[in-house]
Amino acid sequence: MLTLEGFKQLVKDGMLETVVVAFTDHYGRLMGKRVDAEFFLETVLDSGTHGCNYLLTTDMTMEPVPGYNYANWELGYGDFHMVPDISTLRKASWLDKTAMVLCDLHNEKTHQTESIAPRSILKKQLDLLAEQNLNCFAASELEYYLLENTYRQAFEQNYHNLKPAGYYLEDYNILQGTRNEKYTSAVRRHLKDSGVPVETSKGEFGLGQHEVNVKYSEVLTMADNHVVYKQCLKEVADVMGLSVTFMAKFVTDQAGSSSHIHMSLWKDGKNAFVGDQEFGPVKGSDIFRWFLGGWIKHVSDVMPFYAPTINSYKRFVDGSWAPTRLAWSYDNRTAGFRVVGRGASLRIECRIPGADCNPYLAFAASLASGLDGIKNKIEPPECFIGDIYAAAHLPRVPYTLHEATALFENSEFAKSTFGIEVVEHYSHFFKSEQQAYDKSVTDWERRRYFEQI
Template sequence: MSKRGFLTQEELTVKIGEGLIETIVVAFTDHYGRLMGKRVDADYFLDSVIKSGTHGCNYLLTTDMAMEPVPGYKYANWELGYGDFHLVPDLRTLRIADWLEKTALVICDLHNEKSHAMESIGPRSILKKQLQTLEADGLQCFAASELEYYLLENSYKQAFQQGYQNLTPAGYYLEDYHIMQGTRNEKYTSAVRRHLKNSGIDIETSKGEWGLGQHELNVKFAEVLPMADNHVVYKQCLKEVADAMGVSVTFMAKFQSDQAGSSSHIHMSLWKDGQNAFVGDQEFGPVKGSDLFRWFLGGWIKHVPDVMPFYAPTINSYKRFVDGSWAPTRLAWSYDNRTAGFRVVGSGASLRIECRIPGADCNPYLAFAASLASGLDGIKNKIEPPECFIGDIYAAAHLPRVPYTLAEATTLFENSEFAKSTFGTEVVEHYSHFFKTEQRAYDTSVTDWERKRYFEQI
């Protein structure tokens, strides 16, 4: 029998026969991390898709947020005719989509129609490539992503019609850890906890966060690929339940300039033979750990500038990196210190590294791939981390800072020999064009800020 919420092929067949499942969502993520795909009749899924997959237009890996085909990609363009790629269901991800009526969901890998190899630029493909390196060394990676979001009383349609202005948060004072404000929002939060649990995602806690209407719902750690899958399902569930209830949630990294940003802190540890390989007897400041721990941490910190757009992929991502805002601004590590970009937490079997840099807008496959690749390079090259920092890292102006704009981060990524050797030149070129397209869209847009500042006064 499969884990609660997940389905084997045999269990799916039974549920379809009993009329309990009628639709299968066959999906993958685009570069932004959005679920794309098709809804498939359940019987057709059993008869065809489960064996042969299905097809999708390869323009989906070259579009912008508005679904416009963007010129300049080598992978797919008008000259090549925008052909298909192959969606191959990963049946290990087959689960009940509990928030939808009589629906199951399966996440797919993207394969080339001609060669049948995985599309190298697919976000899930990029993470799986790093897992091949990890597994060759006899290691496992366990991870968790802590997602934060804002809950608003407006529906998505109302927010759109209002131009996303004058929206009403679900709270009216800073509610960090407040039970009373959490109770006011429990109708929504309890629903998503229940739906996630019934969809195969183990729930830990939910709580108010530091912004007006901001919340965090934490799920249990898992192996890194299933964790990335869970992250995607989590966001889809929360958005669709909000939509059904006439409210909305946003995973923007910085929803309001005067409010806390929303993060996706990544917790990660390596395991070998059923044991946490970070555990050791060596002293690193206040932490005891192994050489693997030390070198993984060293590589992870060192390569942040090389892979920053995989942690912070949008213009808005960089509005979050403000001193004194709970978001990291400096590249340093410390033990249980929330001013650090890298916060080491736990001890013994729970010892792990928390990277506080990614925002809630990250694509989890890319963020996990960047984290894992950086740490593994640290182990390979025995990269030493800096000294453990004790104190307020926001006040430590001498420490190197995170890139503060998407343009800066994209330039570093595009020119990074580490990124090219790790992910491949094709991937770096493709994603550099993607991030530049996002930057260009912003640079050519006239904003409300400009009108308010210049309309009369200039």
């Protein structure tokens, strides 16, 4: 990370010329501007900059979507204010003479934060957490597929017949990992040099599937690191003539890509999940138990924040390493909630989110659910022992975006937690995504019906 003084010196020495001033849209993509470094110091650092508020109403193709109250043609698509969070200032080492800073979005008229912006939604939960003298440490484990095609080639081939950077299942396999080390070592180095501390990298269960794990941190920092991570991996791949995808389910018969969330709450410098009484195979406090209970109970209320796209739900297949039922267990990868660690390392791993999630929304949903568990002393179900995929009696995760959106839109918990404005805004967003898919003719339909119907 860069201190302001360090940044100024690098600009003075000609080592930095450009600043990427960015925020995430609903999809978790970085949006923003490139700003001259000297202009950033003169103006943007203190005064911020402007962006069109349509960016919080577009679809994946950047088309403005009608039906939002927040911004529309009638209101003229005005501006919001992008306010740099100077604590996120870093050198983007994979880019030439470039730094990056992440922004909060403020309303131009009221100067208050935009309540529907993903980072604002997470920060609201952090304010509630702070009221209880708690803070949260988190990590997100991002998986991705590495392909030997460029992004342009993939586009021109209509994303057909792409060549994965591996030809057998390579989970933990060092030999296949070595074959991709030119790329993987580059992203490890660039992440580390850009303020995102890296722990490990490894092959995963799909052809060309990999994972680079970064160190846990306070939850807002982790969300920021998550979006920097994705941007870095995509842009390094682009330069090297490769491509990566963070689709939750890239290939029908291959493993999906997850973003497992690890969380623990801390108080007075100690892990608040650790307790004296025996709870299953681990010693968990009341806070641990109730947080877990709330997190499990409210999955269906906030599911689109974990699984925001049509593709997200194709990952939830029994026996695929993705969870399909709502249960917890100790160190059991068939569970939606896997409790791991002991003592200071005791934490809850939620295995539901896919690699396509927006981390600010996924972390906000996780915290809100757990905090409600603490507030209302929600007990979790019994610890499950065995193969949860085979436990047909357990409740299932929502299996389609359509189902998940309806549950979210009608959830009293979501409305009271995030506010009606947020729920209405994101319900419209998820519905628009569903409608775009419903109107599209797919390859599956052509293969199935073209000749045989």
